[in-house]
Amino acid sequence: MKMRTAAMVAATTSLAFTLAACSGSSDNGDGSNTPAPESSSTTSDSAMAEVAGEITVLTNRTDLVDTVFADYKSAFEAKYPDVEVKFEAITDYEGEVATRMSTDDYGDVLLIPNSVNASDYPDFFEPLGSVDELSQTYRFIGSEANYDGQSYGIAITGNANGLVYNKKVWSDAGITEDPTTPEEFQKDLQMIADNTDATPLYTNYADGWPLTQWESDRGGVTANANAVNELADTDAPWSEGMDHYIIDSLIFDAAAAGNIEEDPTTTNWEQSKTDLGTGKIGAMALGSWAIVQMQAAADDAADIGYMPFPNQVDGTFHSVISGDYKNGINVHSENKAAARAWIDWFADESGYATDQGGISPRLDGPTPDTLKDFDAAGVEYIELTPPPAGKESLVSDIDNAAEIGLWSPDYRQRIVDAARGARDETKQDIFDDLNSKWAEARASVEG
DSSP states (O other), X not given: OEXXXXXXXXXXXXXXXXXXXXXXXXXXXXXXXXXXXXXXXXXXXXXXXXXXXEEEEEESOTTTTTTHHHHHHHHHHHHOTTEEEEEEEOSSHHHHHHHHTTSSXXXXXXXXXTTXXXXXXXXXXXXXXXXXXXXXXXXXXXXXXXXXXXXXXXXXXXXXXXEEEEHHHHHHTTXXXXXXXXXXXXXXXXXXXXXXXXXXXXXXXXXXXXXXXXXXXXXXXXXXTTHXXXXXXOSOTTSTTSHHHHHHHHHHHHHHTXXXXXSGGGOXXXXXXXXXXXXXXXXXXXETTHHHHHHHXXXXXXXXXXXXOXXXXXXXXXXXXXXXXXXXXXXXXXXXXXXXXXXXXXXXXXXXXXXXXXXXXXXXXXXXXXXXXXXXXXXXXXXXXXXXXXXXXXXXXXXXXXXXXXXSSHHHHHHHHHHTTSSSOOHHHHXXXXXXXXXXXXXXXXX
């Protein structure tokens, strides 16, 4: 794999991984420039002086909390014997934590929900240090979980973006190479449909959040590190040749050809992992975090592969890398020093990122073996350009005003429904409507 230099993409990084089963990120906050309250402009020396007390760590990893996380607790408490760590695993993480944040009771350390606007970070989270300072050590600091020059979260791991697939299914279908265009991809799906019993492309429509994984491909599709920022400069993101047109056309065309689930409304995320691993599913669009989970569910872990989005630019595949959920500190925590010690230890010493097949949040961290398929395909990684100062939430503001929900499953469920005949709309009808809504919202937000 190749990494673009900072001059080619950006000095800092970004990503989006949403989810109930692993994690996610989205565009930052509301873009206002209200300064952080003086009381939480930085974590004070006195607050950080004594690493002691009990801390509650919220996590979405219900599958790991009683095993892997128990080992983390033992290792951390051995280093910090005056701290007691308790975990609270939450299935509906985004929904429940967002509700709890209307109170002071949302743990001491938590994964920052995607729904929190950047301008609201100072109200809910303790700053961890300046962006300039922390970006010397960690990835994804400059464009994720920061506001007004302060960082409020450190990624638990990093993800590349693409499609996890069953190599045996694709081989049995007669496919020997990664598709390099959306058209080749559609032909490959049809070969799977014709030559195997597998569902070629599984959308996980019913669970919803997996459909948002496609949004993480923007920028990688067109090899444009500034793709997200440029959404604020166009009235028609769903125009031919643009990221959203390419991504959503691929989804529509696969569904229209009947190469997705027979009844998308009855999909099941947990079952889909087993089905892909055992050859009942050909491929799913997910961040690289999913590779380890699919391998664990497979008859043979070697059957699980990872391919880039099927669109090359100048003969090269590209994939956006970005941070998964960010560990942050509840601004109301009574044991902030212990909470900060946990965040630092988790990023620096736990090994979570590597164990989960992710990209280390540390700049000097290792590259995971799970991305060896990307190495072989010559995939070039892109880190998205951070938004300009004062415009951190401009794209999300336009999205909210348009009521599209780039990071919600609804509009892509609409695309799937139209493609399979459950809605009386063509692909172009949908794209025209989305462009109209975007243009009107952009005018209202930007004046």
